Amino acid sequence: MRRTAIGSLATAVATVLAVTALPATTAAAAPSASSGLTASDDSFYTYDGSKPLASYAPGDVLKTRTLQYHVLGIPTPVQATQLLFRTQDAQGRPSxxxxxxVRSPSGDGSKAVSYQSFYDSLNPADSPSRAIAGDVSLGGLIPNGESLLLVPLLLAGYNVVIPDSQGQTADFAAGPEYGTNTLDSIRAASRAPETGLDSRTRVGLAGYSGGAIATHWAAVLAPSYAPDVNRRLVGYAEGGLLVDPAHNLRYIGGSAVWAGVAPMAVIGAARAYDIDFTPYLNSYGREVFDKLEHASIVNALGQYPGLTWKKMVKPQYADPNSVPAFVEAVNKLNLGSAATPTIPGYIAQGNGGVFEGTLSNLPGIGRGDGVMVAGDVRSLARQYCDKGSAAVKYRQYDLLSHVGAAVPWAPTALTWLNDRFAGKTAPSDCGRIPAGNSLAPEVPTGS
Structure with missing residues (x-):
């Protein structure tokens, strides 16, 4: 059973990532019509109670429904329970x-995996819950494809929790908000009897790329924000992690495939922290920002080759650090300045970004997997080792890109999580992780 599940997971990951890497011409032909409940007519997503939202505790369940699990708008025999719950946004405001x-047919509710999707979109309509409820959208192709990843987990006896980690305003790349949404999702799932989970259920965190952002920020914030959840976490397994967004902006600038993700991340951070970047943009920058305001990652991959920050801003803002709002935002999102997880972790990272068209090798940044900077991830893992935190297993794939590294990551992540639930001692690579980059906060130009 275990070997079969692992093999199925590797195959599923390859299939899902093939969808993620769709070229622009294929993506444009993907379905955009809606089937089933649509983002505009589904009242489930709106809190309409008489009590103020702030009067509820984080994780309190506000609404519950059970429906058929849909794939590409087609209902399956599998049922899913969906919860509307109280959480908070990046600024600490109630949301x-x-x-x-999804309940495992063979599970007893004693263990669950919180799987964080890499749906990576600025459009709430592309969230996993919308896809599960029957929506079909271009950006929703990713969570629809990710349905394949749930099968090995369910077969292994895990109930699977799938949060809309970016929140209902789709604040792409706003890591702290990803973390609170994920932790309060686990709280809510443990409080709703329909899920089969309760306050004793042990939970593992898993996610790749955008899902790694949510996974890691949940692990970082759990000790302070949700100690009740942290006590039940067995560990986090992630790959392709965003650590220092300021480095990523420079790394992917001018690249062939990933350059368009940079303005998406700036838009997401601006949305999360109520920052207006318009005064800094030139006419072309405003055009790009307007076009991507509600875009999915599939609208950006490969469609802005050669795009750089400098091409989007007025001449006096050619240095990103000359924009105070930029410095403020990226420093809030820098994991190097965040707390240290108290649970063991498995972190995988590709370093063959040249295969995805990212050729840069800038001083202090170096190479990565095409979008994520390998040196940043190494430094973060070493930082945890130096602070004596829980064990960190680190694996770098020098010949694999962002998409490619996910394939070996996924089955290894499942095996690693199985071992944590089994109570085995977590492996550590501390002392063997190569040096990386400085993760010091950005300093405004002229300071």
Whole structure:
């Protein structure tokens, strides 16, 4: 059973990532019509209670529904429970989040995996819960494809929790908000009897790329924000992690495939922290930002080759650090300045970004997997080792890109999580992780 599940997971990852890497011409032909409940007519997502949202505790369940799990708008025999719950946004304000829970046919509710999707979109309509409820959108192709990844987990006896980790305003790349949404999703799932989970259920965190952002920020914030959840976490397994967004902006600038993700991340951070970047943009920058305001990653990959920060801003802002709002945002999102997880972790990272058209090798940044900077991830892992935190297993794939590294990551992540649930001692690579980059906060120009 275990070997079969692992093999199935590797095959599923390859299939899902093939969808993620669709070229622009194929993506443009993908379905954009809606089937089933649509983002505009589904009242489930709106909190309409008489009590103020702030009067509820984080993780309190506000609404519950059970529906058929849909794939590409087609209902399957599998049922999912969806919850509207109270959480908070990046600025600590009360908000309502949504999560979906699928029960294992062979599980007893004692263990669950919180799987964070890499749906990576600035459009709430592309969230996993919308896809599960039956929506079909271009950006929703990713969570629809990720349905394949749930099968090995369900077969292994795990109930699976799938949060809309970016929140209902789709604040792409706003890591702290990803973390609170994920942790409160686990709280909500443990409080709703329909899910089969309760306050004793042990939970593992897993996610790749955008899902790694949510996974890691949940692990970082859990000790302070959700100690009740942290006590039940067995570990986090992730790959392709965003650590220092300022480095990533420079790394992917001018690249062939990933350059368009940079303005998406700036838009997401601006949305999360109520920052107006318009005064800094030139006419072309405003055009790009307007076009991507509600875009999915599939609208950006490969469609802005050669795009750089400098091409989008007025001449006096050619240095990103000359924009105070930029410095403020990226420093809030820098994991190097965040707390240290108290649970063991498995972190995988590709370093063959040249295969995805990212050729840069800038001083202090170096190479990566095409979008994520390998030196940043190494430094973060070493930082945890130096602070004596829980064990960190680190694996770098020098010949694999962002998409490619996910294939070996996924089955290894499942095996690693199985071992944590089994109570085995977590492996550590501390002392063997190569040096990386400085993760010091950005300093405004002229300071």
């Amino acid at each position: 309502a989040g949504v999560t979906s829970i």
